[in-house]
Amino acid sequence: MSTPLYSWGRFPRRPQRGHGCVWLDELPAQIDRVIGAHHSSLPYGNGRSYGDSCLAASDQVLHMRSLDRLIEADWSTGVIKAEAGITLAEVLAVAIPQGWFLPVTPGTQFATLGGAIANDVHGKNHHVRGTFGRHVLGFGLLRHGEPEVICSPEDHPALFAASIGGLGLTGVIHWAQIQLMPIRATQIDTTTVRFANLAEFFALSAELDARHEYSVAWVDCLAKGAETGRGVFIVGDHAQYGSLEVGQRKKLSVPLTPPVSLINKVSLSAFNSLYWRLHPSQRKQGRSAHEPFFYPLDRILHWNRIYGRRGFQQYQCVVPAANAEAAMGELLRTIADAGQGSFLAVLKRCGDIASPGLLSFPLEGTSLALDFAQSEALENVLFPRLDDIVRAAGGRLYPAKDAHMSGVDFRRAYPAWEQLEALRDPSLMSRFWSRVIL
Template identity: 45%
Template sequence: MPTAPPATPELDFRTPDEQFEGKAPFESWGRYPNYDANVVPLHWQSDYPAVASGMHNGVLPVGMGRSYGDVCLLRGGNLLVTTGLNRLIAFDPETGLLTAEAGITLAQILDFAVPRGFFLPVSPGTKYVTLGGAIANDIHGKNHHVAGTFGRHVTQFELIRSDGTRKLCSLTENSDFYAATIGGLGLTGLITWAQLRLKPIVSRLIDYEGIQFHGIDEFLDLTRQSQDIEYTVSWIDCASTGKNFARGVFMQGDHSTKRSELKPSPAPKLVFPFDAPGFALNHLSVSLFNTAFFHKQIHERVVALQDYEPFFYPLDKVLHWNRMYGKRGLLQFQYVIPWEHAREGTIAILKEVAKSGLASFLAVLKVFGDVPSPGMMSFPKPGITLALDFPIKPDKSFPLFERLADMTREFGGRLYPAKDAAMTAAQFQAFYPQWQQFARYRDPQLTSSFWERVTPNS
């Protein structure tokens, strides 16, 4: 496929997010760690590798900065911001195949695709990530048990290495680089464009059902009963103990077959205006929130038609919601533990969190299915995954994360690099023993603060 031509004006999206240029801080979504870097926006595919060739201290392509830790950071290095590479190239309404530059966001894809009767095959909890970032982190969604990871739906992409080499990558062409790049943390080269297979829909609506559960066993029972439901996810209360330990709300849904107007979503209007004070999110306030959230359903089981925005992206309606965690930022901990130890491991980790006195405001529990990913370094595998957000309290947060990571390792699980800012090199290398094989595909000029942290001697 040729290099992308300029887009027609009606398809030439421009990201609304602020762009930095020159020596400046570039924040991850967790806002920790805080590093300066030389920030260079890319606007045309020809900008790279010409721009990168004269740079020292390493280079890293980045998108919207929605990774939580340091996989999108490079201390003292050069960040090539790709959000200017955001043009649609081609779309086939018969097959749902969309080809676009890698800096386009999932939000922009949805604005184009939904009015034409198509939706993302896999979506994370935010639509403000780039196509290239979704590939580099091989994102997953509420439908992993039926659809697998995002990378399974990417049929091909172009990869430019820092020496100017262009590789067309697919399951049949340069398949080794295809596997290394999907979930490859942006380290194998710059993805210039990618082809994604969308799924047809006839409605913006989701046939939604919310069910209260009490404990991990009830959660697992609901999971077994929902195998034919496309989307499943649970909110879980990780602050309560005793009879309320591991209570939660199981949420499931399918795209409705009831036709509705397929129109783009309105732009969000709410903005979290300031950094919340550090004391705002504490065990008491989170416990009160959790109690209110659990009981917001008047009935144990609620059935409704729901627009896809609040179902998939409840937090996207408030811009800069990460400010609620304060200036220090937040840490996210996400593991997957395989089925053999999933139940006991999840209970043990939840008890450890409760014992720590640190409460997670956003705790998401779901299962991964057995649909394999094409990515060499992809995170999901069959079992239970739990994601927890914590405000940073240096004297407590980091020791807790080290304990939780060690427990995850003992139970045969692993952590998600896109959400990490704390795992040690020994932990990463145990979680991903294939890292040395992957390192052979890393572009010699590309690196990240995460990679240098977890492979210090590579």
């Protein structure tokens, strides 16, 4: 394909040339060809990583998206085996009518199966089911110049662990087998309530998380003073009665990239205040289709374009439980003082379920994620301050979202990086890895 590929944040702006492959049996030859010509490469799924973890150091990526076939599906057990380029939306489209759902889903269904493993993604039920990697039964790994390695918790356990959250560096994950979760209905029974400050968020989370499958909070990143950390808390569970509906909502699209970001302080603070006030102050039960519940932004195709030509960065950190409340307060005050941030700012408590992956992001504590339009001030002023707070609280940033963290911070926060580096396929290298390791 001749159109250049980018990461989701369109920053750093490093156009990637995609080398496609349509048939699984032709992939080894394609890998040989690309690496022979360009010395190094990186598997690239559907470009939903935000920063530079999906960009090849050589800017020549193995475009895996066309490998989107199912290989086997056993609808009596909910075990499916599929090529790595299939998207989570495509998995849901076949699984839902059979009464199965993804046990863990990130906030977009346009990520690929391979990408979900390589970033060990998590979702609104991390406190109940851990990360995506926990539901992976096995996968095929192609390392340059070697025969296929089939990894599972029993076979090649070291490569299995290194590849889950391994950022595509241990080899090309070209198929995977996962265990789905049975559901009776796709509808989600929800309870929604707004909270006036961070203390209320932590109280709600402590009370409600254990009782519900899904839990997440939207936070007003511009609220200051006593209102710091006000937001809307949403918990949900799959309905016991309802129907199995494959989502096919009509998608809207941002047709072009405006020269400057459409998100600014005025538009954002007006929107945030209104949004907060529209939510109930008393707990309110409701019912939602699965798409608006899990994937609100997937409704708008190319939404990343609203941040303009310079793109945006997402800041996602997790802070251990002991320091979470204090650190989240500091982070939100710093962000509100800077007057920057995005409409979609997400607070979420992560549970203590360990991931099989070496470099998995979540840890027991609280995670905060929000987007910022790209600017120099971001990297020179705001991010260093936020990094200081996260570092002091013993937290860490999410490589799948990152385009800025320092090598020192990365190596301190992910001490297992050396094990991953030892198992890395020498022919695979991302811009992220070369930035934080070399």
